[in-house]
Amino acid sequence: MVFCADPSNGNLVHAERIFNYIQNPGLFVYNIMIKAFAKKGIFRKCLMLFNKLREDGLWPDNFTYPFVLKAIGCLGEVLEAEKLHGFVMKTGLESDTYVCNPLIDMYAKLGQVDVMRKLFDEMPERDVVSWNVLISGYVKRRRFEDAIDVFCCMREESYLRPNEPTVVSTLSACAALKCLELGKEIHCYVRDRLELTSIIGSALLDMYCKCGCLSVARKIFDEMPHKNVICWTSMVSGYVNYGELDKARELFERSPVKDVVLWTAMINGYVQFNHFDEAVALFQEMQIQRVKPDKFVLVALLTGCAQMGALEQGTWIHGYIDEKGIPVDAVVGTSLIEMYSKCGCIEKALRIFCGLREKDTATWTSIICGLAMNGKTSKALELFSKMKQVEAIPDEVTFIGVLSACSHGGLVEEGREFFNSMTSIYNIEPKLEHYGCLIDLLGRAGQLDEAEELIKKIVNANNEIIVPLYGSLLSACRIYKNVQMGERVAEQLVKIESRDSSVHTLLANIYASAGRWVDVNRVRREMKDLGVKKVPGCSSIEVDGIVHEFLVGNPSCSEMREIYSMLDRMVKPLFNSEENEMEREETGAMNSC
Numbered sequence: 001m002v003f004c005a006d007p008s009n010g011n012l013v014h015a016e017r018i019f020n021y022i023q024n025p026g027l028f029v030y031n032i033m034i035k036a037f038a039k040k041g042i043f044r045k046c047l048m049l050f051n052k053l054r055e056d057g058l059w060p061d062n063f064t065y066p067f068v069l070k071a072i073g074c075l076g077e078v079l080e081a082e083k084l085h086g087f088v089m090k091t092g093l094e095s096d097t098y099v100c101n102p103l104i105d106m107y108a109k110l111g112q113v114d115v116m117r118k119l120f121d122e123m124p125e126r127d128v129v130s131w132n133v134l135i136s137g138y139v140k141r142r143r144f145e146d147a148i149d150v151f152c153c154m155r156e157e158s159y160l161r162p163n164e165p166t167v168v169s170t171l172s173a174c175a176a177l178k179c180l181e182l183g184k185e186i187h188c189y190v191r192d193r194l195e196l197t198s199i200i201g202s203a204l205l206d207m208y209c210k211c212g213c214l215s216v217a218r219k220i221f222d223e224m225p226h227k228n229v230i231c232w233t234s235m236v237s238g239y240v241n242y243g244e245l246d247k248a249r250e251l252f253e254r255s256p257v258k259d260v261v262l263w264t265a266m267i268n269g270y271v272q273f274n275h276f277d278e279a280v281a282l283f284q285e286m287q288i289q290r291v292k293p294d295k296f297v298l299v300a301l302l303t304g305c306a307q308m309g310a311l312e313q314g315t316w317i318h319g320y321i322d323e324k325g326i327p328v329d330a331v332v333g334t335s336l337i338e339m340y341s342k343c344g345c346i347e348k349a350l351r352i353f354c355g356l357r358e359k360d361t362a363t364w365t366s367i368i369c370g371l372a373m374n375g376k377t378s379k380a381l382e383l384f385s386k387m388k389q390v391e392a393i394p395d396e397v398t399f400i401g402v403l404s405a406c407s408h409g410g411l412v413e414e415g416r417e418f419f420n421s422m423t424s425i426y427n428i429e430p431k432l433e434h435y436g437c438l439i440d441l442l443g444r445a446g447q448l449d450e451a452e453e454l455i456k457k458i459v460n461a462n463n464e465i466i467v468p469l470y471g472s473l474l475s476a477c478r479i480y481k482n483v484q485m486g487e488r489v490a491e492q493l494v495k496i497e498s499r500d501s502s503v504h505t506l507l508a509n510i511y512a513s514a515g516r517w518v519d520v521n522r523v524r525r526e527m528k529d530l531g532v533k534k535v536p537g538c539s540s541i542e543v544d545g546i547v548h549e550f551l552v553g554n555p556s557c558s559e560m561r562e563i564y565s566m567l568d569r570m571v572k573p574l575f576n577s578e579e580n581e582m583e584r585e586e587t588g589a590m591n592s593c
């Protein structure tokens with residue numbers, strides 16, 4: 001049975017059969033089976049055997065508890081955790097380091113950080129694993145500052161030397177906080193005291209890449225004697241995050257082993273920097289190589305389709321998801337909703353939303369924003385109301401969708417209420433986008449004075465926030481021909497952003513709508529003197545699964561000759577019909593004479 005229960009080369013099914021034949025299994029036999037199930041991740045059976053063990057009148061020992069504690073932590077069973085903690089205390093093993101360490105880890109997995117820390121502080125003796133479990137526990141709960149504080153305490157208060165797990169967990173915290181100085185100290189410690197394993201190397205690469213030190217990361221990468229796929233992925237991701245896609249692709253091609261995570265990193269990089277064609281081509285290569293994509297690859301591609309408005313490609317990916325039987329969970333569902341919404345197929349987006357069994361905040365937010373951008377104000381607000389009813393908590397992006405819906409529908413009172421509820425109910429501090437939505441709403445409703453006062457009241461507003469808000473107000477001034485306020489706002493904007501073409505263009509349009517042509521010419525002269533040029537417009541269209549982009553004044557498109565030829569063929573009949581109409585009018589006038 002011991003041989004069969006070995007997780008590396010045994011047969012657990014056969015081991016379980018042998019166990020069932022034993023009439024009165026002792027604690028040793030139970031411990032073997034509990035350990036085997038825990039190692040295989042079959043956690044429910046761990047708990048079942050633990051309960052049976054107690055029913056048989058046996059008392060667990062310090063070899064039983066670590067694996068049962070692991071099972072409860074992975075299952076997230078809080079009540080079972082409290083019961084088991086009680087059993088540990090009854091057996092007097094709470095001070096046993098071999099039991100207390102997994103007990104701390106269990107509470108970390110359950111998110112009970114205060115209990116985790118209390119157990120650590122009360123330990124009569126701590127080994128290096130105790131420190132490691134506490135540091136990794138804080139990292140798991142994204143309490144990175146606390147993780148670094150514990151590492152510093154370990155160096156100051158303990159005679160124990162940090163080992164590989166200590167270093168890896170602390171480097172993760174350094175990477176998250178971009179704490180380069182401590183990361184460098186740990187790197188020196190690794191050079192002096194530890195061996196540069198592929199695991200430590202990968203953690204160092206990740207830390208240096210996230211701190212922006214790509215050249216240092218590359219030097220470590222090149223010097224590593226053994227590189228696993230995680231090291232290659234860390235370095236590729238580092239280049240991707242800083243937009244160095246050519247270097248990322250060169251490394252990607254050189255990697256001897258490419259797992260789905262590495263493929264995802266490269267595809268996501270292309271999507272992130274709007275190289276959508278390359279992303280699709282790489283996905284097709286991935287299929288040729290028979291690498292099974294996970295949902296994160298498909299989510300990245302759907303994000304690209306949403307950004308480019310590539311409905312045909314997005315529909316094909318949706319078909320691929322259905323064909324391959326990939327579960328449409330909240331993550332995949334949210335991406336499909338966003339893609340269809342941004343491509344104008346809001347009814348399809350709604351059908352996907354209604355078909356989802358599980359909906360998280362991102363899912364609700366995606367459909368609310370989609371409805372808002374497609375002008376479905378009533379439906380967006382109806383779903384926001386339902387979201388609150390099911391006790392899903394809206395986030396700052398949700399409120400952008402809600403306020404946008406109010407803006408499209410001209411619902412000023414409702415918009416004010418939602419904006420105020422952000423701070424009063426949900427403790428969300430409004431950002432530029434929220435102020436922009438509210439000012440746009442007030443501007444469209446003609447309440448320009450209130451919009452201007454709102455901008456003045458924004459606390460600690462820097463130019464990054466002020467410029468877009470005043471720009472939105474200036475647009476409203478043009479619509480309502482409020483020349484006086486338009487001049488005042490434009491003057492403010494020119495002081496901050498004198499080279500922004502939109503400010504000058506809007507002010508010229510305001511003067512033009514009021515018939516003040518002298519002022520129009522003056523603004524245009526100022527633009528010329530300042531060297532301000534209008535930003536050329538850009539549009540795109542998807543034809544046969546390929547997205548074509550057009551930039552004003554840029555005739556670089558390979559099919560431009562055919563496009564102009566088609567335009568001529570379309571325009572000529574229009575001009576001819578106008579000329580014929582004019583001739584008929586002239587003839588009619590002559591006849592009437």
